[in-house]
Amino acid sequence: MAMASLSKGDWATAALAAIADRGLAGVAVEPLARKLSATKGSFYWHFPNREALIQAALELWEQEHTESVIVRVGAEPDPLQRLRLLLTTAILLAQEDVIDAAVLASATHPLVAPVLERVTDRRVGYLADLFKDMGFPPAQARDRGLLAYTAYLGQAQLVQAGMSAAPHSGAALRRYVDRILGILTAPA
Amino acid sequence: MAMASLSKGDWATAALAAIADRGLAGVAVEPLARKLSATKGSFYWHFPNREALIQAALELWEQEHTESVIVRVGAEPDPLQRLRLLLTTAILLAQEDVIDAAVLASATHPLVAPVLERVTDRRVGYLADLFKDMGFPPAQARDRGLLAYTAYLGQAQLVQAGMSAAPHSGAALRRYVDRILGILTAPA
DNA sequence: CCGCCTCCGTACGCCTCCGTATGGTCCGAG
DNA sequence: CTCGGACCATACGGAGGCGTACGGAGGCGG
Numbered sequence: 042m043a044m045a046s047l048s049k050g051d052w053a054t055a056a057l058a059a060i061a062d063r064g065l066a067g068v069a070v071e072p073l074a075r076k077l078s079a080t081k082g083s084f085y086w087h088f089p090n091r092e093a094l095i096q097a098a099l100e101l102w103e104q105e106h107t108e109s110v111i112v113r114v115g116a117e118p119d120p121l122q123r124l125r126l127l128l129t130t131a132i133l134l135a136q137e138d139v140i141d142a143a144v145l146a147s148a149t150h151p152l153v154a155p156v157l158e159r160v161t162d163r164r165v166g167y168l169a170d171l172f173k174d175m176g177f178p179p180a181q182a183r184d185r186g187l188l189a190y191t192a193y194l195g196q197a198q199l200v201q202a203g204m205s206a207a208p209h210s211g212a213a214l215r216r217y218v219d220r221i222l223g224i225l226t227a228p229a
Numbered sequence: 230m231a232m233a234s235l236s237k238g239d240w241a242t243a244a245l246a247a248i249a250d251r252g253l254a255g256v257a258v259e260p261l262a263r264k265l266s267a268t269k270g271s272f273y274w275h276f277p278n279r280e281a282l283i284q285a286a287l288e289l290w291e292q293e294h295t296e297s298v299i300v301r302v303g304a305e306p307d308p309l310q311r312l313r314l315l316l317t318t319a320i321l322l323a324q325e326d327v328i329d330a331a332v333l334a335s336a337t338h339p340l341v342a343p344v345l346e347r348v349t350d351r352r353v354g355y356l357a358d359l360f361k362d363m364g365f366p367p368a369q370a371r372d373r374g375l376l377a378y379t380a381y382l383g384q385a386q387l388v389q390a391g392m393s394a395a396p397h398s399g400a401a402l403r404r405y406v407d408r409i410l411g412i413l414t415a416p417a
Numbered sequence: 418c419c420g421c422c423t424c425c426g427t428a429c430g431c432c433t434c435c436g437t438a439t440g441g442t443c444c445g446a447g
Numbered sequence: 448c449t450c451g452g453a454c455c456a457t458a459c460g461g462a463g464g465c466g467t468a469c470g471g472a473g474g475c476g477g
Binding site: 185191198199 | 252254330333334335336337342345346349350353369372373375376378379380381382383384386387389390391392393394395405408409411412413415416417
Binding site for chain 1: 463464465466467
C-alpha cells in the first residue's frame with residue numbers, strides 16, 4: 042500500500058514530524074529516508090539539499106498551526122469566550138503535539154528565525170486585537186496580548202519538558218486556564 | 230598568560246558558554262578544544278566522555294542561575310517590591326545571557342530533564358511563596374506563580390529569538406514589567 | 418520498438434565528530 | 448638524578464551524515 046511515488050509534501054510532513062520529536066537536528070536525510078522506506082536518491086531528486094527540506098517543513102508548520110486555529114476559533118462572537126476557546130484549544134493542542142515548542146527550541150537557527158518572526162507577530166497581534174475587542178485601550182491590549190502569548194509559550198515548554206510543575210490532566214488544565222483568564226481579563 | 234593547566238571547571242564553563250550560543254549540540258569536544266587552545270588529550274584526561282562534560286556544565290548552570298538571583302533579591306523586605314526586583318532582574322539578565330532559553334531548548338534531552346525539573350520547581354515554588362506573602366490564598370498564589378514563570382520563560386524565548394514583538398530597549402522593558410506586575414497582582 | 422522523461426537505488430568520497438592508544442613533557446618527592 | 452604521577456599532544460579507527468555520479472526501471476508519446 043502507498044507504494045506510489047513519494048511527493049515533495051511527503052518528505053516535508055515527515056520532516057515536520059521529525060522536528061516534533063527529535064528537534065531540528067533530527068531532520069537528517071538518511072534516517073528520514075529509512076523511515077519512509079526510500080533512499081537518498083529519492084530525496085535529492087525532490088530537494089536540492091537538506092536546507093530546502095527544512096524550509097518546506099517550516100512553511101508547512103506556518104500554514105497549519107496558526108491560521109487554522111484562528112479560523113476555527115473565529116466563529117465565536119463574544120471576544121472573551123473567543124479568548125477562552127483560543128487558549129484552551131492552543132494549550133490542549135500543545136499537550137499532544139509538541140511541534141510549537143520544538144520549533145521554538147531552534148529559534149536562533151537562520152532558517153527558523155524569519156518564519157518564527159512572522160508567526161509570532163501574527164499570534165501576538167491577534168491576541169492584542171482580542172483584548173481591544175474586550176474594551177481595553179490599545180497599549181493595555183498589546184501588553185495583555187504579549188503576556189498571554191508568553192504565558193502560552195512558557196506553558197508549552199513546561200509541558201513538552203514534562204515538568205511536574207505544570208498541570209497535566211485535562212481537567213486541571215481547564216481549571217488553570219479559567220483562573221489565568223480571570224487574571225488576564227481583570228480590569229486595571 | 231593563563232597558560233597554566235586547564236581544570237575541569239574550565240572545560241565546564243566553556244561548555245556552558247557553548248550551550249548558550251550554539252545549543253546543546255554545540256558542546257562538541259573537538260571544537261571546544263580548539264577554542265581553548267588545547268586538544269582532546271586534555272579533555273579525555275579530565276572527563277570520561279562528552280556526557281560527563283554536559284552534566285558538569287548543567288550543574289554549573291543550576292548553581293549559578295537560580296539560587297544566586299534568589300539570594301540577591303532576598304534583601305528586599307516588601308514582597309511586592311521583591312517580585313518586581315526579581316522579574317526585572319531575571320528579564321534583564323535574559324536579555325544579555327540567553328543560557329536559560331538555550332537550556333530550555335533541549336528540555337527533552339535525558340541529561341537536561343532532571344536538572345530542569347529541579348530548577349523549575351525551585352523557581353515556581355519561590356514565586357508562589359512570594360504571592361502567598363502578598364496575601365493571596367495558596368491555590369491563587371500557585372496559579373499566579375506559575376503564570377509569572379511561564380510568562381518569564383516565553384519572554385526569554387522571544388528575546389533570544391530576537392522577535393520584534395518583545396520590547397528590546399531597557400526602558401520599554403521596565404515599563405512592560407511594571408504593567409505586567411499590575412496585572413499579576415491585581416486582586417481577584 | 419525507440420527514445421525520453423520521471424523517479425529512485427547504489428555506491429562512492431568527503432567531512433566532522435567520538436573515543437582510544439600511546440608516547441612525551443614537566444615537576445616534585447625521595 | 449631518577450622515577451612516578453599529572454597533564455597533554457598526536458595519531459588512529461570507526462560511525463554517521465551530506466552531497467554527487469550514475470545506472471536502471473517504468474510509463475508514454477511517436
